[in-house]
Amino acid sequence: MTKIKIGLFGFGVVGQGIYEVVRKSKNAHAEIVKICVRDPKKPRKTEADPSLFTTSVDEILDNPNINLVVEVIDDARAAYDIVKRALLRGIPVVSGNKTMLARNLPELIDIQKTRNVALLYDASSCGSIPVIRNLEEYYDNDLLLEVKGILNGSSNYILSRVFDHKDSYANALAQAQALGFAESDPSFDIEGYDSLFKLVIITVHALGTYVAPDRIFTYGISTIHDSDIRYAREKNVKIKLVAQVVKVSDRHFTMFVMPEFVTPSKYIYSVDDEYNGVVIRGECYDRQFMFGKGAGSLPTASSILSDIMARLNNYRYEYKKMNYIEKPDYTTDITLKIYARYKETEVQKILNFSKIHEQFTSEESNYVIGDILLSELIEKRSQLSGKDVFLANIPIFFLNRD
Numbered sequence: 001m002t003k004i005k006i007g008l009f010g011f012g013v014v015g016q017g018i019y020e021v022v023r024k025s026k027n028a029h030a031e032i033v034k035i036c037v038r039d040p041k042k043p044r045k046t047e048a049d050p051s052l053f054t055t056s057v058d059e060i061l062d063n064p065n066i067n068l069v070v071e072v073i074d075d076a077r078a079a080y081d082i083v084k085r086a087l088l089r090g091i092p093v094v095s096g097n098k099t100m101l102a103r104n105l106p107e108l109i110d111i112q113k114t115r116n117v118a119l120l121y122d123a124s125s126c127g128s129i130p131v132i133r134n135l136e137e138y139y140d141n142d143l144l145l146e147v148k149g150i151l152n153g154s155s156n157y158i159l160s161r162v163f164d165h166k167d168s169y170a171n172a173l174a175q176a177q178a179l180g181f182a183e184s185d186p187s188f189d190i191e192g193y194d195s196l197f198k199l200v201i202i203t204v205h206a207l208g209t210y211v212a213p214d215r216i217f218t219y220g221i222s223t224i225h226d227s228d229i230r231y232a233r234e235k236n237v238k239i240k241l242v243a244q245v246v247k248v249s250d251r252h253f254t255m256f257v258m259p260e261f262v263t264p265s266k267y268i269y270s271v272d273d274e275y276n277g278v279v280i281r282g283e284c285y286d287r288q289f290m291f292g293k294g295a296g297s298l299p300t301a302s303s304i305l306s307d308i309m310a311r312l313n314n315y316r317y318e319y320k321k322m323n324y325i326e327k328p329d330y331t332t333d334i335t336l337k338i339y340a341r342y343k344e345t346e347v348q349k350i351l352n353f354s355k356i357h358e359q360f361t362s363e364e365s366n367y368v369i370g371d372i373l374l375s376e377l378i379e380k381r382s383q384l385s386g387k388d389v390f391l392a393n394i395p396i397f398f399l400n401r402d
């Protein structure tokens with residue numbers, strides 16, 4: 001069996017976890033031979049031989065002994081450059097970088113095909129949960145109707161702390177950062193972009209279709225207010241940041257990321273802290289549920305280790321669903337029922353609701369519950385930025401056969 005010789009990019013939260021799990025694993029037949037970082041002198045929790053460190057990308061890419069690149073850096077542009085160069089040289093890559101992947105997947109898929117080289121990235125979506133390989137291999141048919149869930153550990157950790165432990169939002173965010181769950185720029189977590197990037201990747205493996213991130217409605221949790229939490233408690237629901245890709249008819253699917261009111265009967269209601277939960281719904285089997293740690297050093301590293309081991313058997317994604325004869329098209333022409341809470345901003349002057357179900361005004365805050373087109377939300381998204389508006393989806397069942 002060929003030993004895997006790894007050139008590792010990044011030695012932060014995830015990189016150090018990889019170093020630990022590779023050392024622990026007796027059957028990995030893998031060894032980290034070089035580690036590229038920004039600052040080799042930086043003090044780190046995990047001790048590694050100083051001679052392993054470099055700041056030179058070429059020192060890894062030009063090393064003929066290295067037969068696998070593992071990329072876990074927090075700079076998406078630099079990551080794109082490293083991963084593309086490695087693949088073009090025929091060096092297989094394992095990456096956990098969802099920002100880089102979601103922005104560049106079509107090109108990276110093309111390079112994998114033309115250069116006959118593998119890029120694996122299960123750790124990029126839902127940390128330790130093997131969601132990508134399952135969607136790619138097990139759900140390799142067109143019975144899949146929906147993939148929906150909590151894809152971001154940090155925002156879920158914050159919501160759990162605020163909701164269940166009455167912690168302050170700022171404190172909970174600081175904890176998510178200290179525990180290594182949050183992105184270097186935590187606005188990616190709390191504004192929903194991290195969930196969005198994961199959803200883009202998941203959709204490629206669920207339905208065989210790439211939708212560029214800027215075409216997808218994304219709303220985060222940063223504007224959540226005590227009154228939203230009170231409202232949810234009164235209704236006996238929890239607020240979760242939910243990402244979903246759903247077939248709305250035989251010919252169309254939709255996708256979006258936004259907070260959602262979740263009732264106790266739903267699997268994701270009990271997904272707390274940094275855990276993620278993914279519900280997969282299909283034509284003949286109703287629902288299946290995957291649950292596990294979505295962020296953190298060792299959980300993420302264990303997923304990277306699984307991809308490293310998969311390379312021992314030359315595993316690669318085949319993107320079979322991209323070649324399906326009939327694939328559903330992306331639509332934003334669907335109606336959602338949403339809760340919009342605001343104080344100063346006159347939401348109804350910005351958002352055009354097709355139907356109002358409920359309205360409430362008070363000195364502290366106001367809300368409206370109404371029906372609205374997803375396309376309208378996308379069009380008006382920029383007008384809501386920086387405003388005192390919190391949105392939450394009130395789920396409805398979509399599938400109408402056409």
Ligand SMILES: NC(=O)C1=CN([C@@H]2O[C@H](COP(=O)(O)OP(=O)(O)OC[C@H]3O[C@@H](n4cnc5c(N)ncnc54)[C@H](OP(=O)(O)O)[C@@H]3O)[C@@H](O)[C@H]2O)C=CC1
Pocket residue numbers: 009010011012013014015036037038039040042072073074075078096097098099123124127180181182183184294295296297300
């Ligand atoms: N944290 C988590 O739970 C998860 C993270 N991920 C993803 O993994 C990646 C890494 O995350 P995480 O470990 O948390 O981030 P950290 O900030 O902890 O570590 C980032 C590492 O990248 C290195 N780095 C940054 N830019 C460069 C560059 N241009 N060349 C070489 N090295 C560079 C840094 O070097 P230096 O140390 O010298 O500054 C650091 O070692 C991100 O893409 C993230 O989205 C995925 C799943 C879970």
Ligand SMILES: N[C@@H](CC=O)C(=O)O
Pocket residue numbers: 124126127151152153154155181182183189194294295296
């Ligand atoms: N910041 C991410 C890390 C894992 O992907 C998260 O909180 O889920």
